[in-house]
Amino acid sequence: MDLLADVLAWFFDPDNWQGTAGIPNRMVEHVRLSALATLLAAALAVPSGVLLGHSGRGGLLAVSVVNIGRAIPSFAVIALALPFSIRMGLGIGFWPTFLALVLLALPPIFTNSFTAVRSVAAEVVEAARGMGMREREVLLGIELPLGAPLILTGVRVASVQVVATATLGALVGWGGLGRYIIDGFSVQDNVRVFAGALLVAGLAILTDVLFNVTERVLFAAGRRRVRRAPAEAGTSALNVRG
Amino acid sequence: MSEASIRLDQVSKWYAGASAPAVEELSMEMPAGQVTALVGPSGCGKTTILKMINRIIEPTSGRIEVGGRDIQGLDPHALRRGIGYVIQQVGLFPHRTVDENIATVPKLLGWDRRRTERRIEELIEMVGLEPEMGNRYPGELSGGQQQRVGVARALAADPPVLLMDEPFAAVDPIVRVRLQDELRSLQAQLQKTIVFVTHDIDEAIKLGDQVAILDVGGVLRQYGRPEEVLREPANAFVEEFLGKERGLRRLSLIAVRDVSLEDGPTVSADAGPAEAREVMAREGVDWVAIVRNGELRGWVWESELESGRKVGDLSVRPFLVRVSADSTLREALDAIVTSHNQVAVVYDGDRYAGMLTLSRISENLVP
Ligand SMILES: Nc1ncnc2c1ncn2[C@@H]1O[C@H](COP(=O)(O)OP(=O)(O)OP(=O)(O)O)[C@@H](O)[C@H]1O
Ligand SMILES: [Mg+2]
Numbered sequence: 001m002d003l004l005a006d007v008l009a010w011f012f013d014p015d016n017w018q019g020t021a022g023i024p025n026r027m028v029e030h031v032r033l034s035a036l037a038t039l040l041a042a043a044l045a046v047p048s049g050v051l052l053g054h055s056g057r058g059g060l061l062a063v064s065v066v067n068i069g070r071a072i073p074s075f076a077v078i079a080l081a082l083p084f085s086i087r088m089g090l091g092i093g094f095w096p097t098f099l100a101l102v103l104l105a106l107p108p109i110f111t112n113s114f115t116a117v118r119s120v121a122a123e124v125v126e127a128a129r130g131m132g133m134r135e136r137e138v139l140l141g142i143e144l145p146l147g148a149p150l151i152l153t154g155v156r157v158a159s160v161q162v163v164a165t166a167t168l169g170a171l172v173g174w175g176g177l178g179r180y181i182i183d184g185f186s187v188q189d190n191v192r193v194f195a196g197a198l199l200v201a202g203l204a205i206l207t208d209v210l211f212n213v214t215e216r217v218l219f220a221a222g223r224r225r226v227r228r229a230p231a232e233a234g235t236s237a238l239n240v241r242g
Numbered sequence: 243m244s245e246a247s248i249r250l251d252q253v254s255k256w257y258a259g260a261s262a263p264a265v266e267e268l269s270m271e272m273p274a275g276q277v278t279a280l281v282g283p284s285g286c287g288k289t290t291i292l293k294m295i296n297r298i299i300e301p302t303s304g305r306i307e308v309g310g311r312d313i314q315g316l317d318p319h320a321l322r323r324g325i326g327y328v329i330q331q332v333g334l335f336p337h338r339t340v341d342e343n344i345a346t347v348p349k350l351l352g353w354d355r356r357r358t359e360r361r362i363e364e365l366i367e368m369v370g371l372e373p374e375m376g377n378r379y380p381g382e383l384s385g386g387q388q389q390r391v392g393v394a395r396a397l398a399a400d401p402p403v404l405l406m407d408e409p410f411a412a413v414d415p416i417v418r419v420r421l422q423d424e425l426r427s428l429q430a431q432l433q434k435t436i437v438f439v440t441h442d443i444d445e446a447i448k449l450g451d452q453v454a455i456l457d458v459g460g461v462l463r464q465y466g467r468p469e470e471v472l473r474e475p476a477n478a479f480v481e482e483f484l485g486k487e488r489g490l491r492r493l494s495l496i497a498v499r500d501v502s503l504e505d506g507p508t509v510s511a512d513a514g515p516a517e518a519r520e521v522m523a524r525e526g527v528d529w530v531a532i533v534r535n536g537e538l539r540g541w542v543w544e545s546e547l548e549s550g551r552k553v554g555d556l557s558v559r560p561f562l563v564r565v566s567a568d569s570t571l572r573e574a575l576d577a578i579v580t581s582h583n584q585v586a587v588v589y590d591g592d593r594y595a596g597m598l599t600l601s602r603i604s605e606n607l608v609p
Contacts, residue, residue: 127333130298131347132322145337
C-alpha cells in the first residue's frame with residue numbers, strides 16, 4: 001500500500017514532468033524509437049512477405065528463417081551490436097537498440113504478411129486470374145486488400161513487443177522510459193522502478209488499443225457485413241420473384 | 243470472335259508427377275453459339291479441359307483454337323478478358339460490391355464509367371437481381387444470388403465464349419432448377435458459345451445442345467445431341483452413366499406441346515346425363531370434364547350426375563394438375579404422379595389445349 005501511495009506521489013511530483021529526465025521527454029524518446037523501428041521493419045517485411053506469399057515459392061522457408069530470429073533474445077542482439085556500433089562511430093545507445101527492435105519486429109510482420117496473402121480464398125484468386133487480371137492486379141487489387149487486416153494485426157503485435165522491449169535501450173545508455181527502471185534499480189529506488197514499469201505497460205496497452213481502433217475503423221464495413229448472416233434475406237427476395 | 247467455336251486437337255495434359263494423364267489426346271469441337279455440356283465422373287478431367295481453354299492450365303501437347311485462332315499465340319490476359327468464366331465456388335471478390343464485381347472485366351478493358359454503369363444495370367436485370375442489390379457485398383447475398391452475380395460478372399464485357407464449371411452445384415435443388423431455366427432463356431437471347439461442366443447427367447441433358455460424356459483420363463466416350471445419346475448409348479460406359487432411368491430422362495427432352503394431346507372425356511355444359519355417360523363409356527372412365535365456350539370448368543364423378551339436370555348446373559371439382567404446353571413430359575409426369583392423378587390438363591398460355599394421360603406419356607418412354 002505504501003509503495004502504491006509513493007508511486008502516486010511520484011507521478012504528482014512536478015519535477016518528474018520536466019527536463020530531459022521528465023516523463024514527457026522520456027515518453028517522446030520511447031515512442032519515437034519504437035515507431036521508427038516498427039516502420040522500418042514493416043517497410044522491409046510487408047513487401048517481402050506479401051510478394052513471397054503471392055508467388056508461394058520458398059515462402060515457408062523464409063518464414064522459418066525469420067522466426068529463428070524470435071529465439072535470439074533482444075538483449076543479446078543489443079550486446080552483440082554494441083561493439084560494431086562503437087567501431088562504426090555510431091555510438092552506444094540508439095543504434096544497437098534500434099537494430100534489436102527492428103529484428104524483433106520483423107518476424108510477426110513478415111509471417112502475417114505472408115499468411116495474409118496465402119489465406120485469401122483460392123477460388124477468389126482463381127476467378128481474378130480467370131478474368132484476365134495480371135499478377136500485379138491480382139496482388140494489389142485482390143490479395144492485398146483482402147489480406148490487409150491480417151497484415152495490420154502483424155504490425156500491431158510487433159509494435160506492442162517493440163514498445164515493451166525498447167526499455168532495454170536504457171541498459172546501453174539510451175533514453176526512453178526504460179531509464180526509470182534501470183536508474184531506479186541502480187539507486188535502489190523501487191518507486192521509480194515501479195513507476196517506469198507502469199509507464200511502459202501503459203504505453204504498450206495504449207499502442208494495442210490504438211491499433212485495434214484503427215483496424216475497426218478501417219475494416220468496420222467488411223466486418224459488419226460478415227457478421228450479419230444474409231442468407232435469409234436473399235432467399236426471400238428470390239421467393240418474391242417466384 | 244463473334245463466331246467463336248472452340249476446337250481441341252489432340253490435347254493432352256500430364257500434371258507434374260502424375261502417373262497417368264488427366265486428359266489424353268482429346269479432340270473435339272464445341273460449336274459456336276451452342277451449349278456443350280461436359281459430363282463425367284469426378285476426376286475425369288472436366289475442369290482441366292475447361293482451364294486449358296482459358297489458359298489457366300497449359301496443355302502438355304496439342305492445340306486449342308478459339309474462334310479459329312490458336313490460343314497459344316495470344317496474350318493469355320487478353321484471351322481471358324474475352325472469355326467469361328464462372329466457377330463452382332463463385333469466387334466473387336468479398337471486398338467489392340456486386341456492382342464492382344460485375345465491373346471487373348470492363349474496368350480491365352478500360353471502359354468509361356457511363357458505359358460500365360449502363361452495362362451493370364442491364365446485367366443486373368438480365369440475371370434477375372434487384373438493382374438495389376448492386377451496392378451490397380457478396381457476403382450479403384444468398385448462394386443463388388451470388389451465383390447470378392457470378393454469371394453477370396462473366397457476361398460483363400459480352401464475351402462470345404462462356405466457360406462454366408459446375409456453376410449450380412452449390413445451390414439447393416429448387417434454386418438450381420430456377421437458375422438452369424434462367425440460363426436456358428438467357429442463352430436463347432445471347433447465343434454464346436458455352437462450355438458447361440457438370441457431373442449431373444440430367445443437368446447436361448437439360449442444358450446441352452451437345453453432351454460430351456467423358457471417362458477418367460479425359461477420354462471422350464460419346465459426343466452428340468442429348469436425344470441421340472439417350473436413344474443410342476455408344477458403349478457400356480455411357481449406358482451405365484445414363485443409368486436405369488434413361489427412358490425417363492428422355493421425357494425431359496420432349497415438350498408437352500410436341501405430343502398429340504387428347505380431348506379427354508369432355509362434354510359441353512349443355513349436355514345432359516345421358517350424353518355424359520356415353521362419353522365416359524367411350525373413354526372408359528368414371529368421370530367427365532365440362533367445357534363451356536372452349537373453357538374447362540371442372541369435372542364430376544359419374545355418381546354425381548343427376549337426371550334431368552344439365553351437367554353445367556352441377557357443382558364441379560377443379561382440375562388439380564395443370565401444366566403448360568411449354569413444360570416437358572418429365573415435368574408433366576411428375577405433376578401427375580405426385581398428385582395421385584391420371585391426367586394433366588394442358589394450357590397453352592390461358593387457352594385449354596387438351597389432356598395429357600399417363601398412357602400417352604408412357605408411349606414416349608421407350609427409346
Ligand atoms: N493441379 C493439379 N495437379 C495435379 N493433379 C491434378 C491437378 N488438378 C487436377 N489434377 C488431377 O487431374 C485429374 C482430373 O482433374 P479435374 O479437376 O480436371 O477433374 P474433374 O473432372 O473436374 O473432377 P470433379 O468432377 O471432381 O471436379 C484428377 O485425377 C486430378 O486429381
Ligand atoms: Mg472439376
